[in-house]
Amino acid sequence: MSAGLEIVPLPDRDDGRGAAFHFDAETLRWLAGVADVHVVEIAPGKVRGNHRHRARREVAFVRYRGAVEVAWQAPGGGPIERRTFEGHGGFLARIESGTLHAFRNSGAGRVEVVSMSNGRFDHAETEYATLLTEARA
Secondary structure: OEOOEEEEEEOOOOOOOOOOOOOOHHHHHHHOOOOEEEEEEEOOOOEEEEEEEOOOOEEEEEEEEEEEEEEEEOOOOOOEEEEEEEEEEEEEEEEOOOOEEEEEEOOOOOEEEEEEEOOOOOHHHEEEOOOOOOOOO
16 A cells, blocks of 8 residues: 555456446455445546545545546655546545545546445544645636
């Protein structure tokens, strides 16, 4: 794991009917149960995230057509890390509790995120801080 967040590439197993992504068994073991799921889309130039969870792990499945930027900062601080994906595909982000994280649609296409965590969402255990900002129109 790279200081609080690990990227797991997922091959598209498209068999002619459309995209198909399968989560690896290690990610499911790492999460150790799903208590919350949410699905979001990120419009071009927009950001989702810019937060950390004090007490729960999260796995985000990110599917993109265009470009998506991921930024994170390890629990306790340190340098901000970034990674950009372009084209079309999908990946998992294993996010350790306490890791500040955000996703920005930095292209013109679609970015969809399915997020699962091992605890229910609670504003009281979520801290907000800005890693990524929205693109100006």
